[in-house]
Every structure is written in structure tokens, then in C-alpha cells.
Amino acid sequence: MSNNPSELKYVASHEWIRVEGDGTVTVGVTDHAQDLLGDVVFVELPEVGAELANGDDAGVVESVKAASDIYAPISGEVIAINEALEDTPENVNSDPYGDGWFFKLKLTDEAELDALLDADGYATHCESEA
Amino acid sequence: MSNPQSEAAAIFAAYPRWRLINEPISVDPIDGLQRDTALLKEVAAGKRGATARIWENPQSLVVTRRETRFPSFKDAQIQLGQEGWPVLVRESGGTAVPHEPGIIHFSLMFRQEKLFQFSMDAVYEALCEPLQMALASLGLTPGYGEVKGSYCDGKYNLVVDGLKITGTAQRIIGAKKSDDGVQRSAVMAQSMLMVESDPVAGTDVVNRFYQLAGSERVFDPAVSTSVQHRMAERAADLAPGELTLLVRERLAEAFTQLAERG
Numbered sequence: 001m002s003n004n005p006s007e008l009k010y011v012a013s014h015e016w017i018r019v020e021g022d023g024t025v026t027v028g029v030t031d032h033a034q035d036l037l038g039d040v041v042f043v044e045l046p047e048v049g050a051e052l053a054n055g056d057d058a059g060v061v062e063s064v065k066a067a068s069d070i071y072a073p074i075s076g077e078v079i080a081i082n083e084a085l086e087d088t089p090e091n092v093n094s095d096p097y098g099d100g101w102f103f104k105l106k107l108t109d110e111a112e113l114d115a116l117l118d119a120d121g122y123a124t125h126c127e128s129e130a
Numbered sequence: 131m132s133n134p135q136s137e138a139a140a141i142f143a144a145y146p147r148w149r150l151i152n153e154p155i156s157v158d159p160i161d162g163l164q165r166d167t168a169l170l171k172e173v174a175a176g177k178r179g180a181t182a183r184i185w186e187n188p189q190s191l192v193v194t195r196r197e198t199r200f201p202s203f204k205d206a207q208i209q210l211g212q213e214g215w216p217v218l219v220r221e222s223g224g225t226a227v228p229h230e231p232g233i234i235h236f237s238l239m240f241r242q243e244k245l246f247q248f249s250m251d252a253v254y255e256a257l258c259e260p261l262q263m264a265l266a267s268l269g270l271t272p273g274y275g276e277v278k279g280s281y282c283d284g285k286y287n288l289v290v291d292g293l294k295i296t297g298t299a300q301r302i303i304g305a306k307k308s309d310d311g312v313q314r315s316a317v318m319a320q321s322m323l324m325v326e327s328d329p330v331a332g333t334d335v336v337n338r339f340y341q342l343a344g345s346e347r348v349f350d351p352a353v354s355t356s357v358q359h360r361m362a363e364r365a366a367d368l369a370p371g372e373l374t375l376l377v378r379e380r381l382a383e384a385f386t387q388l389a390e391r392g
Binding site (some may be wrong): 011012013014017036038041042044055057060062063064065066067069071086129 | 194195196199221222223245246247249250251254282298299300301302303304313316
């Protein structure tokens with residue numbers, strides 16, 4: 001689990017959150033999650049403008065093995081989605097922390113950031129699930 | 131998480147009270163399909179325990195969300211609807227599949243205490259084990275494998291004599307985080323077993339959908355089969371519908387045996 005970037009935050013549902021410092025965050029799924037899912041063939045993302053509460057369904061990621069929900073790891077308004085995933089869903093596998101990002105949120109309450117896991121906390125969580 | 135065979139047994143063992151819902155064929159294919167989704171949501175919410183469902187649907191074509199993005203999806207939906215093949219959208223992945231009398235659907239759904247409590251491979255094996263037992267009781271010897279050219283292909287197809295007889299898919303949904311902060315989930319594994327349906331005609335309608343919807347992909351009608359075809363003369367004396375009824379009975383027996391053993 002040492003490949004989880006230390007500058008990112010995480011949640012137990014295997015999403016990562018990059019705090020951009022301007023009241024917005026970028027969200028994707030972790031390397032561990034993409035490994036469990038297998039080859040991703042389709043990603044359905046929320047609509048820009050959607051208001052998501054922490055834990056809400058935010059889309060679906062379909063791999064060759066299963067279709068799984070994506071959750072909003074934190075509350076906010078969707079301000080951008082990664083439209084490139086429409087044509088290149090495999091980026092979720094090849095570059096989960098980069099080109100495989102899912103969506104950006106404008107935070108509703110920055111205090112929610114305090115509840116997120118750091119890389120070590122997420123690694124511990126993954127070990128507990130193994 | 132490295133031994134799917136024992137994990138499949140662990141899935142049956144993890145839920146002491148499995149319930150089998152053995153349904154007659156649905157009147158409306160939308161109802162038949164949506165019932166799976168509704169049951170999964172009940173399982174996720176903790177309102178229902180581990181559940182298996184044996185069901186059949188009237189003639190319809192069931193596609194994935196991805197396929198609704200095809201350039202001419204709406205046109206294909208309208209055209210096939212007019213030809214007696216209403217096009218419905220399911221929650222799990224893969225490709226379009228036909229539903230019709232003579233295709234048995236078997237779905238397995240249960241809540242997981244962690245998001246990926248069981249590996250997806252183990253879930254597929256738990257789904258397929260009762261199907262394999264039912265087929266074996268009729269003298270067939272199914273194995274796992276991809277079948278190049280088949281619709282809804284995957285490594286957890288059941289294959290008899292090199293031909294695809296069962297397609298499978300899986301859907302995982304989240305259960306709301308509980309007060310203790312645990313992220314639970316619910317998983318549904320779905321399968322379709324071709325018993326008395328015509329595998330060639332079934333592939334033809336999937337191909338027609340792809341063509342009408344603007345996709346260039348074409349599936350091979352010669353790589354799928356049915357229980358009826360594999361049993362050949364051994365099933366020749368059965369009246370229409372009898373073989374499907376027999377397979378349903380064998381499947382229910384196999385599932386019950388596994389659930390009780392667990």
C-alpha cells in the first residue's frame with residue numbers, strides 16, 4: 001500500500017481526494033480499488049452542477065468483472081467531470097491518481113476534510129480488509 | 131482472498147439463513163428485471179437477508195448502461211420494440227443479452243460487512259456452483275472459460291463442449307455508512323442459463339441491436355449453446371417447457387443443498 005500518494009486524502013470506500021486549496025477537491029478511485037475492480041470499461045459520472053452529500057451515489061464504474069457504485073467522499077457541488085474517461089476508461093487502471101480522476105467538487109463544508117484518512121490511515125484500512 | 135473455491139463455500143457459510151425466491155415467469159419483462167434491483171436494495175438496507183432468485187422473463191433484450199450511449203440507441207430501442215423485443219437497461223455490466231422463455235435467470239445477492247468482503251471471483255464461483263451441480267445432474271460437464279465471439283463474454287461463463295451455456299455479471303452497491311462508520315455493501319451476481327432458447331436466434335437479436343444502435347461489433351452465433359442442444363436425444367421426448375421446468379427444479383435443489391451445507 002506504499003503507492004498511495006502522501007499528499008492525498010482517502011476514504012474507506014477507496015476513493016482519493018486531492019485538496020486543491022481553493023475550496024475545491026478532485027476525486028478518483030485508489031490504485032487498490034482499480035486493482036480489485038479489474039479492467040475498467042465504462043465510467044458513468046455525475047452531472048456538473050449536481051449537489052452531492054457525503055456518501056451519496058455519484059456514478060458507476062464498470063469493469064470486466066462488475067459494475068460498482070462511486071460515492072461522494074465529501075459533500076459538495078460537482079464543478080467538473082473527467083469527460084475523457086468516456087473514450088479512455090482504461091485511464092482509471094493505468095493512472096488512477098492522474099488521468100483517471102473522476103470529478104471535482106466545490107466543498108459545502110471544509111470541516112468535513114478533517115474526517116478523511118491520510119495515506120497511512122488508508123493503508124491500515126486496506127490491510128484490515130485483506 | 132487467494133483461494134476462490136474455498137471463498138465460494140465461505141459465502142454460503144457466512145449467511146446462516148439463505149432464502150430462495152422461486153418465481154414463475156414474469157408477465158412484464160420490466161417487472162422481472164426490476165425485481166432483482168429492488169431485492170438488492172432491500173439486502174443493502176438490511177431489510178432482507180442473503181437471497182437467491184430463480185426467474186424467467188418474457189421476450190426482451192436487456193442492455194447495459196454503457197450500451198445506452200451508442201449513437202443510435204434510441205432508434206434501436208424503438209425499432210426492436212416494434213419487432214417484439216422491448217429493450218430494457220440493467221444495472222450490471224457486460225453486453226446486451228436476450229431474455230425469453232427457456233432462459234433461466236439465477237441471481238444471488240447478499241450484504242457484505244466490508245466493501246469487498248469477498249473477492250469478485252469468489253462471488254462468481256458461488257453463483258455458478260449451483261448451476262454446475264444442476265447441469266451435472268443432467269449429465270453435462272460445464273467448466274469456466276471465455277468464449278471468443280460470444281455476447282456478454284467473461285472468464286466466468288459456463289461452457290459445455292467449448293460452447294457458452296451461461297453468461298454472468300455482477301453489481302456492487304453501497305449500503306449507507308452506519309453510525310459505527312463501517313462502509314458496508316451489497317453484491318448481486320446474475321446469470322442466464324440457456325435451456326430451451328435458440329442460441330442462434332438469441333445472438334442474432336443482440337447483433338441486430340448493435341447494428342441498429344450504431345456499433346460495429348458483431349457476435350458469433352455459433353459459439354453459444356443450450357441445455358436442450360447439449361442433451362440432444364436425451365431431451366427429445368420432453369414436451370416444450372418440460373426441460374426448463376426440470377432444470378429449475380435441479381437448480382433449486384442444488385442451491386438448497388449448498389445453502390444448508392453452509
